[in-house]
Amino acid sequence: MSPLADAAAPDGAAGDEARVALAGLLRVCEPPCAAVARFVGAQGPVAAWQAVLARRAPRAVVSATAARVDGVDPAALVARARADLVAARRVGARLIGPDDAEWPVAAVSSFTGAVGRGVRGSGPPLGLYVRGRPLAGLPDRAVTVVGSRASSPYGTRVAGEVAYELARAGWSVVSGAAFGIDTAAHRSALQVIRPVVAGAPGSAGAGRSVTVAVLACGIDRAYPEANRELLDFIPRFGSVVSEYPPGTVPARHRFLVRNRLIAAFGAGTVVVEAGRRSGTLSTAAAAEQLGRVVMAVPGPVTSAMSVGCHLLLADRFAQLVTGADDVLAAVGSASGAVMGAGDGAVPGEDPRHPTDGLEPETARVYDAFPARGSISVQDLVVESGLPVSAVLGALAVLQLHGLVDQQGPLWRRIRPDR
Amino acid sequence: MSPLADAAAPDGAAGDEARVALAGLLRVCEPPCAAVARFVGAQGPVAAWQAVLARRAPRAVVSATAARVDGVDPAALVARARADLVAARRVGARLIGPDDAEWPVAAVSSFTGAVGRGVRGSGPPLGLYVRGRPLAGLPDRAVTVVGSRASSPYGTRVAGEVAYELARAGWSVVSGAAFGIDTAAHRSALQVIRPVVAGAPGSAGAGRSVTVAVLACGIDRAYPEANRELLDFIPRFGSVVSEYPPGTVPARHRFLVRNRLIAAFGAGTVVVEAGRRSGTLSTAAAAEQLGRVVMAVPGPVTSAMSVGCHLLLADRFAQLVTGADDVLAAVGSASGAVMGAGDGAVPGEDPRHPTDGLEPETARVYDAFPARGSISVQDLVVESGLPVSAVLGALAVLQLHGLVDQQGPLWRRIRPDR
Numbered sequence: 082m083s084p085l086a087d088a089a090a091p092d093g094a095a096g097d098e099a100r101v102a103l104a105g106l107l108r109v110c111e112p113p114c115a116a117v118a119r120f121v122g123a124q125g126p127v128a129a130w131q132a133v134l135a136r137r138a139p140r141a142v143v144s145a146t147a148a149r150v151d152g153v154d155p156a157a158l159v160a161r162a163r164a165d166l167v168a169a170r171r172v173g174a175r176l177i178g179p180d181d182a183e184w185p186v187a188a189v190s191s192f193t194g195a196v197g198r199g200v201r202g203s204g205p206p207l208g209l210y211v212r213g214r215p216l217a218g219l220p221d222r223a224v225t226v227v228g229s230r231a232s233s234p235y236g237t238r239v240a241g242e243v244a245y246e247l248a249r250a251g252w253s254v255v256s257g258a259a260f261g262i263d264t265a266a267h268r269s270a271l272q273v274i275r276p277v278v279a280g281a282p283g284s285a286g287a288g289r290s291v292t293v294a295v296l297a298c299g300i301d302r303a304y305p306e307a308n309r310e311l312l313d314f315i316p317r318f319g320s321v322v323s324e325y326p327p328g329t330v331p332a333r334h335r336f337l338v339r340n341r342l343i344a345a346f347g348a349g350t351v352v353v354e355a356g357r358r359s360g361t362l363s364t365a366a367a368a369e370q371l372g373r374v375v376m377a378v379p380g381p382v383t384s385a386m387s388v389g390c391h392l393l394l395a396d397r398f399a400q401l402v403t404g405a406d407d408v409l410a411a412v413g414s415a416s417g418a419v420m421g422a423g424d425g426a427v428p429g430e431d432p433r434h435p436t437d438g439l440e441p442e443t444a445r446v447y448d449a450f451p452a453r454g455s456i457s458v459q460d461l462v463v464e465s466g467l468p469v470s471a472v473l474g475a476l477a478v479l480q481l482h483g484l485v486d487q488q489g490p491l492w493r494r495i496r497p498d499r
Numbered sequence: 500m501s502p503l504a505d506a507a508a509p510d511g512a513a514g515d516e517a518r519v520a521l522a523g524l525l526r527v528c529e530p531p532c533a534a535v536a537r538f539v540g541a542q543g544p545v546a547a548w549q550a551v552l553a554r555r556a557p558r559a560v561v562s563a564t565a566a567r568v569d570g571v572d573p574a575a576l577v578a579r580a581r582a583d584l585v586a587a588r589r590v591g592a593r594l595i596g597p598d599d600a601e602w603p604v605a606a607v608s609s610f611t612g613a614v615g616r617g618v619r620g621s622g623p624p625l626g627l628y629v630r631g632r633p634l635a636g637l638p639d640r641a642v643t644v645v646g647s648r649a650s651s652p653y654g655t656r657v658a659g660e661v662a663y664e665l666a667r668a669g670w671s672v673v674s675g676a677a678f679g680i681d682t683a684a685h686r687s688a689l690q691v692i693r694p695v696v697a698g699a700p701g702s703a704g705a706g707r708s709v710t711v712a713v714l715a716c717g718i719d720r721a722y723p724e725a726n727r728e729l730l731d732f733i734p735r736f737g738s739v740v741s742e743y744p745p746g747t748v749p750a751r752h753r754f755l756v757r758n759r760l761i762a763a764f765g766a767g768t769v770v771v772e773a774g775r776r777s778g779t780l781s782t783a784a785a786a787e788q789l790g791r792v793v794m795a796v797p798g799p800v801t802s803a804m805s806v807g808c809h810l811l812l813a814d815r816f817a818q819l820v821t822g823a824d825d826v827l828a829a830v831g832s833a834s835g836a837v838m839g840a841g842d843g844a845v846p847g848e849d850p851r852h853p854t855d856g857l858e859p860e861t862a863r864v865y866d867a868f869p870a871r872g873s874i875s876v877q878d879l880v881v882e883s884g885l886p887v888s889a890v891l892g893a894l895a896v897l898q899l900h901g902l903v904d905q906q907g908p909l910w911r912r913i914r915p916d917r
Contacts (some may be wrong), residue, residue: 365517379797379809381653382821391797394812394819401813403800438777473755474776477784487621 103132103178103208105162107325109133109149112338115204117139126178126207134158168327169210173316174300178208183215188345191371206324206342210300213316214290216346217433220373223253223293224408225347227340227364228262228354233386234261236354239378239404241269243351246293246405248273253319257339258294258308262353262361266320267292267311274318292319293346297339298331299323304452322346338363340387341371349374349412351402365399374411376402388443439478442467446475446483447494455491520548521596523580530756532621534559534565536610544596544625552576570652586745587628594627599884603635606763609638609789621788624742624760628718631734634706634764638791641671642713642826643765645758645782646680646772653806654772655679657796657822659687661769664823666691666709669859671737672728674762675757676712677727678773685737687727687785691859692736706863710737711764715757716749717741730877740764758782759789767792767830769820773807780807783817792829794820807886845860857896860885864893865902865912873909 085343103126110117116421120142121129124388130139133146134155169176177184209216226244228236244254244266254270271290280282294315296304303309315321324342340363344350349385351370353359368375376430377399380387393399400411439447449464450456456464461472476492479485486495516645521544528535538560539547550556551564552573568576587594595602610623627634644662646654658680662672666688676683690708712733714722718741721727733739742760744752758781768786770793773779786793795817798805811817818829857865867882868874874882879890894910897903904913 235801239800273631320761378800379805379812379819382796382798383653387797388821391819391821394797395821395825397815401797401809403806403809403813407813444775470751471776473752474780477781480784 083427101162102126103394104165105130106207109146112324113204114145116145122468137435165326168301172301174212174321176208176210183217185216185219188219191345210323213320219346223255223347225255225343225350225362226266229359229386230259231259232354236386237265237418240265240353243405244269245272253290253293255293257343268430272465288466290319294321296323297335299325299329303329304331337363340365344368345371349406351376352390353378354386357388359389374413375399436441442471443475443478446472447479455493517544519580520544522583523548524625527564530742531622534563535596539625542611566883577692582698583744586719592630594626601635603634606637620763628741629738631738637764638766641673641760641765643673643768645674647774647777647804648677650679650772654804655683658683658771661823662687663690671708673709673711675761675866698756701816708737713761715740715753717743717745717747720744722749754778755781759785764881766899769794769799769826771796772804775806777807793817794829860889861893861896864890865897868912871911873911
């Protein structure tokens, strides 16, 4: 085989022929293309690629690839696919497909169930160009953080704090490398490993991604250009990803299509700031369709940059989060069953306790109740060691949750149904 | 009967004996007292008061009044009740009870269904001391706006804008006269009538309340003291209310008890800013238990003053609102069903009034019409106390709404369908 062909092959992965086929398929159909994805899934990339070149594929596949195949010499298409792999290699990127060990199976598989429900730009990627750390495992322990390009100082600050804390807790921060919120998220996540750079330079490239940047253009391009340095740095501790062939320009529709991958790579999507008609909302919509946790950060009602977040929250489309703790709680509780035993950052399979989710002081007052019988506020003060005001506040909350009950001057626990 | 006794009686309302009984009952039991309320509801205030004095009441009633009745000469208790009425009269307050036309039947009746569910400080008020405009009609077209005493400039601004717009739309703004958000809400609602003050000082006291301040102390006290001027001004265009006997000091627990009335007097409760353990949250809890719409204004996640709001929103306990439009949409859609025609959900309340939704000035011009027959613009100016330009503007609006009709130089009301 030509040395060009496996130039961009990851170690111990699919062979040259399959990789050229993947590059060719990515080149001749504009993502997303559910019909081609299904065909490749059924036939494998090599047979599918041959069928596309020979125009012997199902009508939907032929139709989806017509614009870039019809009237073109098949040999030229193969040569172009090989050239794409070379171009990728030139920027340190590899092309991965479903047969590779680092393929993010869980992230991509979520499209299968969702296609019919109409995720904008539905359909899984056929393959992914990747620079940096492997994607395997996504969306496990990964959170998408997105928002407006024209972010406010407030939004930039909050995005940075959330991303930094997520990264510090060992979670990958997924975003789109755009100006504003995205850049703040990537940069802040990378702050976590800065000390490691000095102390252990050899660790670069190892371990899981600190941050994942998904591009709407070719892996060999930097968009926005001002983020070139960031995009060249990310692969040392994170990953830069694109499903577009090298050289692809970031046309407007590609951002919407790309957003479904940003949503798919995180267990949840946090919208930090978004204007009324922000493209960010399409990421939130995709996340919802993919069954991910959708979250939004509130802001001043006087800020146009928070209008989109407030719309998501007002419709109860998104869960309100005020920081990384909230994000981990929301994502952790949603994915607890999926994740199994983590390293403790995620409360996993513990059975529900009545005080789960309560403020510590509120839980303390609950715990001060006798197992059976009633208790006065004064005795709760003594038992809990909290001031009367705190006890009264906690009782109000507990009552709201249906956990306690007032009978004249006395209070008692309401037993849970089970 | 002593002239002292009906000193604080509203026009054409319950007689002297009943009013002294109400004052006495308010004096001898610390609100809220569901047992006494039930007893008074069943027996009427006069019989209930006699029974309390004679210690012939049900055990729960005797027990609830023991601290202030046992060992005290009944004649002294009656004298004290009469003295309370005099003290109220001295500050221009009247005592109203369930038999008075201005009793807020709908607001108070919501406690009956809620008692069993354990509203904090449950139980309706036995009577209310009122300064200023009548309370009849609450919670219809009224919204409660509450929040932290230690409000931020952001919260103060938003509370002011929301209250002003609500008042401009003809809604009453209910709050607690505390520093911070409450004060901003009352003051901003009053801005709506400022122009009228200059033009027609004699009109004070007429029409519905622009703003309602519910106190946790006696009606003759100003708390906080710095708001004395505000509390003395509110009765000109709004109402100041207390269920506590004159002279009562604002002890901490009374704020929590008072909060249930603040919640009950509005069709919905908007929390503008609240700290993590703010007493404001008890108002939100009471609103929820009373079946009111609970709303919260988001803010910067970096502000401690928005933490309480974000807790309410994160638990989906409150509906997110960003301004008066959101509030009216939330309250309007929720109350549409409740207030529906003739289903008895809100006893004693006319579900729709022709002037619902009109600007206060426009409504005032409408109210200046004779019930039948015609009236000239000049007479409308005299009747309404508004300048000619305002009357002409209002007439144009009323005509657009199909509420009035012009016949040459004269105008008359068009009778509503029913």
